[in-house]
């Protein structure tokens with residue numbers, strides 16, 4: 139076995155119940171200590187890839203490992219945090235922002251989940267880091283879109299995971315907050331965290347992503363931002379090549395392979 | 398006069414028993430109902446309650462405690478529902494509809510074909526005024542197990558209802574939580590059988606939580622309100638049932654529903670009136 143740190147996605151294919159292939163033969167590496175941007179069109183399979191990495195979906199084939207461990211073991215060791223896309227949450231649920239962030243600490247608590255002073259301190263610090271301390275007593279639905287994002291980011295921070303997956307943290311977020319989140323991500327990376335983030339904000343990618351993965355049904359390219367994040371490759375990812383037709387993947391690989 | 402209405406029935410042992418058993422059942426159901434409404438499992442509650450019928454019949458025929466048969470069939474039905482859903486392309490509500498009516502109908506057939514002295518009417522509508530010592534013990538055991546399990550796992554179960562993906566992400570066993578919740582659902586149904594009867598158990602499993610949900614944004618408060626409304630309805634319901642000579646379960650559920658309607662209209666934040674008031678404020 140090769141020694142792999144970070145995230146290794148090995149030949150994953152996912153089909154949903156409607157029998158449509160959402161992701162096929164996807165393989166990629168997320169290098170430790172980097173920020174990796176995940177870029178692709180709507181429906182390109184970004185969220186599906188996240189969910190496969192997290193084990194929320196059972197892929198039809200392929201394997202994922204995190205720091206060389208199967209995903210479940212990595213999760214038991216609190217190695218991975220996941221910030222969901224906003225539409226996956228029941229915003230009417232009767233919990234406060236504080237309660238939600240505290241959920242990031244459950245993995246460290248005893249079976250009764252009684253918070254220790256350290257848990258409370260980390261929740262407070264996490265809320266402060268995303269500038270949400272003033273909202274900690276609000277019900278989770280009583281927040282703006284950007285505040286909701288920050289609340290869930292705080293939960294991921296409280297979890298103190300080495301690896302963080304963020305699914306579109308910038309949608310519906312104003313420029314100032316986006317900048318603040320990016321600064322936070324850079325701080326985390328400099329502290330040794332590994333971050334995989336999907337976004338549609340192509341303009342900001344090269345300002346903070348060390349590496350980029352291009353995704354449309356399968357991994358089209360991955361590598362250093364300056365090498366992979368080119369206009370030609372982007373045209374390929376978002377552009378009009380056949381997506382599910384026979385040989386579509388081969389065709390695209392051929393083109394992208396020439397980069 | 399009013400005091401008489403409350404104290405006079407207490408001279409009968411069966412009324413005292415009915416009162417405290419119903420109050421206990423009310424508490425157990427109210428606690429679980431918070432989780433059931435938040436998880437969106439109301440239909441599952443209905444399914445479990447109907448699915449216990451064949452279990453009750455078989456248990457009586459074999460001479461084992463009714464709670465054991467009811468629990469096995471109730472829990473079995475939920476497992477069957479899970480299995481059918483995983484392995485067909487049907488939506489959950491269709492699967493639930495198919496499975497529980499199947500169990501229920503099978504139970505009806507059994508109850509007429511297996512000679513026993515159970516009264517179908519009592520299974521369907523409950524009979525807490527005539528509850529036997531043995532049944533009380535079974536009710537207590539099932540209810541206490543439920544309360545203890547929920548108390549010990551309450552935070553995890555809440556997280557499971559709110560965000561099962563996060564539960565997984567921090568390494569918790571969500572399969573186990575899923576089955577724990579089904580297990581306590583089946584146990585609670587068993588607890589409430591004698592009081593509410595199969596047809597109305599679902600109301601006790603859903604309405605208190607639904608009422609409380611309209612009244613609160615915090616889970617702890619929701620829990621307290623749910624228990625409060627449920628207790629009130631159960632105790633008053635038993636009295637009403639005695640004075641009016643109506644099935645106890647029906648009285649309890651009518652009261653629960655009235656409280657729900659009141660909450661729907663008058664709730665300070667999510668009530669119809671407060672929304673009307675807000676709309677008016679803005680249209681001016």
Ligand SMILES: Nc1ncnc2c1ncn2[C@@H]1O[C@H](COP(=O)(O)OP(=O)(O)OP(=O)(O)O)[C@@H](O)[C@H]1O
Nearest residue numbers: 154155156160178179180181182183184185186187
């Ligand atoms: N629960 C589901 N059931 C069936 N099909 C699904 C489901 N979720 C996603 N899909 C399909 O899988 C494909 C990939 O979806 P996915 O959500 O991964 O895309 P995405 O890249 O995250 O898109 P977006 O940028 O819009 O978030 C799409 O074609 C989508 O229609």
Ligand SMILES: [Mg+2]
Nearest residue numbers: 184185223305
């Ligand atoms: Mg997505």
